[in-house]
Amino acid sequence: xxxxxxxxxxxxxxxxxxxxxxxxxxxxxxxxxxxxxxxxxxxxxxxxxxxxxxxxxxxxxxxxxxxxxxxxxxxxxxxxxxxxxxxxxxxxxxxxxxxxxxxxxxxxxxxxxxxxxxxxxxxxxxxxxxxxxxxxxxxxxxxxxxxxxxxxxxxxxxxxxxxxxxxxxxxxxxxxxxxxxxxxxxx
Numbered sequence: 001x002x003x004x005x006x007x008x009x010x011x012x013x014x015x016x017x018x019x020x021x022x023x024x025x026x027x028x029x030x031x032x033x034x035x036x037x038x039x040x041x042x043x044x045x046x047x048x049x050x051x052x053x054x055x056x057x058x059x060x061x062x063x064x065x066x067x068x069x070x071x072x073x074x075x076x077x078x079x080x081x082x083x084x085x086x087x088x089x090x091x092x093x094x095x096x097x098x099x100x101x102x103x104x105x106x107x108x109x110x111x112x113x114x115x116x117x118x119x120x121x122x123x124x125x126x127x128x129x130x131x132x133x134x135x136x137x138x139x140x141x142x143x144x145x146x147x148x149x150x151x152x153x154x155x156x157x158x159x160x161x162x163x164x165x166x167x168x169x170x171x172x173x174x175x176x177x178x179x180x181x182x183x184x185x186x187x
């Protein structure tokens with residue numbers, strides 16, 4: 001068999017050109033479609049990143065607000081260093097000794113004996129106050145005062161206990177004894 005071509009050479013040329021144009025159009029269309037897809041994808045990806053950035057900026061703003069709030073609250077918290085220093089001083093030797101003395105005095109004081117003044121200077125304590133009648137133990141104001149002195153002697157914390165004075169008096173129709181002691185601490 002023989003192939004017979006009834007097409008003229010001009011028509012064949014025209015068909016080749018049309019084929020070439022179709023191929024070029026197809027290639028250009030594919031390139032355009034790929035670019036459209038790529039650029040659309042990049043645009044969507046870029047939008048996603050911008051949204052993420054916006055969310056992160058909002059979170060940063062919220063956290064900065066919280067930080068500012070916490071800093072404000074922290075500035076309102078009082079500085080406790082002075083109180084801590086005071087507590088540390090209490091546990092040092094001399095100040096701990098004072099708290100020990102105060103505890104001893106509290107344990108030694110009978111009912112209806114009151115301190116008016118208490119001074120501490122270099123191992124000596126001066127106490128002044130008033131003793132009233134002790135109804136619980138049935139003691140007069142003077143006996144109540146001597147009970148206090150006896151309790152101090154029994155505490156073994158004091159080297160010397162000295163009466164500066166004891167003065168009988170009356171207050172609100174009750175017999176009282178004003179007193180002043182000087183206590184010297186043991187070393």
